[in-house]
Amino acid sequence: MPYAEQITHLRALRLPYSTAATRATSWRQFQAAYNLGPALEVDGIPGPLTTAAVRLSASKGYRPSAHFALSELDCPHCHRWLVTRAGLELLERIRARRSPGGLGIRSAFRCRVYNATVPNSSPTSAHVTGLAWDIIFHNAAGAVINRPASQLVGLGCRGIEERLNPRRVTHVDLKPSHPIDFIFHP
Numbered sequence: 001m002p003y004a005e006q007i008t009h010l011r012a013l014r015l016p017y018s019t020a021a022t023r024a025t026s027w028r029q030f031q032a033a034y035n036l037g038p039a040l041e042v043d044g045i046p047g048p049l050t051t052a053a054v055r056l057s058a059s060k061g062y063r064p065s066a067h068f069a070l071s072e073l074d075c076p077h078c079h080r081w082l083v084t085r086a087g088l089e090l091l092e093r094i095r096a097r098r099s100p101g102g103l104g105i106r107s108a109f110r111c112r113v114y115n116a117t118v119p120n121s122s123p124t125s126a127h128v129t130g131l132a133w134d135i136i137f138h139n140a141a142g143a144v145i146n147r148p149a150s151q152l153v154g155l156g157c158r159g160i161e162e163r164l165n166p167r168r169v170t171h172v173d174l175k176p177s178h179p180i181d182f183i184f185h186p
Contacts, residue, residue: 001046001054009054012062014070014079030054035065035088064088067095072105077114082130087174090156091133094172097155098147101138106169108133120186126159132173144168149183158182 001009010017015026024044031040034053046054063069065088074081095103110118110127118125126132137147147170149162158178161171162185178184 001051006046009058012058013054014074014081029082030057030064033064033083033085033088035085035092036060036063039085065092067092067103068105073108075109075111075114077117078111080109080111082109084130084174087131087133090172090174091135093155094135094152094157098151099135099137100140101142104136104138104144106134106136126173126175131175132159132171134169134171136169153181153183156180159184161186 006023007017010023010026013026013030015029016022017026027046027050028042028044031042031044031050031053034040034057036056037053040050040053057063061069064073064083068088068091070081073083091103091105107118107127109130110121110125112123112128115121115123115125115128121127137145139145146168149160149170152160152170152172157172157174158180159171159173159175160181160183162183
């Protein structure tokens with residue numbers, strides 16, 4: 001991919017591009033997250049498959065996945081994003097099977113500075129590594145609904161926080177230290 005096109009895409013993706021090393025790191029981040037087609041090799045090289053993938057992503061407003069935009073996945077403090085293909089696959093699966101009216105994301109990646117300002121958040125929160133999401137379910141009519149944690153069992157979550165609350169937000173994660181379908185309480 002020509003240099004100028006790389007810069008255009010990386011800038012639109014809000015990824016660093018000032019040096020060859022930062023561009024390679026940025027391409028690895030894009031490759032690891034890409035979920036609009038077959039998985040990409042995470043090698044940091046914008047070869048033919050990565051070029052085709054980023055062009056497809058660009059044609060869809062730089063969405064990394066069919067139903068989620070970068071603006072839903074980024075940190076409200078620094079606007080950086082960090083998500084994996086496995087994370088996007090999980091969110092798409094939850095949306096398809098348990099949230100027919102769409103899945104809202106209240107919180108995804110958090111930089112350490114922002115995470116420190118979130119009440120009751122742990123410094124080792126999976127949000128800091130891009131492996132956790134606070135989600136909101138919608139029914140077919142688009143109304144916000146509660147989903148008990150038990151309805152997320154079997155979808156591939158590791159941690160599921162059981163909290164039926166007035167905000168109707170459910171925490172799900174892929175934190176490696178949690179066993180599959182681990183339901184915990186705040």
